[in-house]
Amino acid sequence: MSKSESQKEVRVIAPSCSMRPSQKRQYERAQERIESLGYKVTFAKHVDSDFHQGTARAEDRARDFNDAYSDTNVAVVMAMHGGWAANEILPYIDWNIIRNNPKPLIGFSDITVLLNAVYAKTGIRNYLGPNFSTIGSMRSWEYTLASLGAALQGLSIEPTRSRLWGTGREKKGHRTKPWKVIQPGVCRAPLLGGNAGTFYLLQGTEYQPRFDKDFVLAYEDDDESGKYTAREFSRRLESLLQLPGVRENIQGMLIGRFQPESRVTDKELESIVLSKHIGDIPIISRVDFGHTLPMLTLPIGGKVAIDASTSQVVLQIEEQVERK
Secondary structure (H helix, E strand, C coil): CCHHHHCCEEEEECCCCCCCHHHHHHHHHHHHHHHCCCCEEEECCCCCCCCECCECCHHHHHHHHHHHHHCCCEEEEEECCCCCCHHHHHHHCCHHHHHHCCCCEEECHHHHHHHHHHHHHHCCCEEECCCHHHHCCCCCHHHHHHHHHHHHCCCCECCCCCCEEECCCCCCCEECCCCEEEECCEEEEEEEEEEHHHHHHHCCCCCCCCCCCCEEEEEECCCCCHHHHHHHHHHHHHHHHCCCCHHHHEEEEEEEECCHHHCCCHHHHHHHHHCCCCCCCCEEEEEEEECCECCCCEEECCEEEEECCCCCCEEEECCCCCCC
């Protein structure tokens, strides 16, 4: 990274959930780790505001969003947390500011709506990856930070699975199983998607990406539905597949690792996916993204290549920034 790039900022915004005083040490670790990549971390004006349900007013959150893009010192925009309210700011975003100041947004969970909306409205590539608070976690953080660093450098990489995984609620970790080939195949196309329940919120809006060209779907679900997670995952996937162009143009599918509390077994997931008649495309599960740690950083709108012609999966994340 050049000296000029090292002076660029990562601006932390809170479109879904504001800062939590109880996580102060986690934020400090996150800042230290991001700054180790050569970036200066700055915070938006309203990241600690609490107007309702742990967030600032939608207009203020959108103002922070617009300001992050208009500030020429900011190279990367990063969400503080996931949550429930990111889609509230969509009507207040100044899309001309975003379009004229292209820079990536990073986050997951509720941030799925913003990642895909920004790409749909402007064509700017974003990253399905850790929220700011996630970087401060102690669970296999080196893997998460390394993947984020590769993305920020725009590297073309072949990520491998983690060694151990877990959740923030567990003291012990789990040994990572190999990524599972539900259906073999080979593909290469831009990536769309993220959290199933959040991606679902874009349906019927002007912020939903178009599915009129080849794409690969990244899809994961949290455990908010408890024992009904599998049913929710199934019907949300079916709803997505019924949208115009999806079944015709989906080229591959990456499914993120489920939390233990979701109770989704490999056998149940396989039966769900194969029942959908998606087509002869590669479908891979247990991939290192979603609501467990550690996690990969994946490019929304950027191209990925999957080779699952054998039981050994090769995932290629292509050069993640456009070079002039």
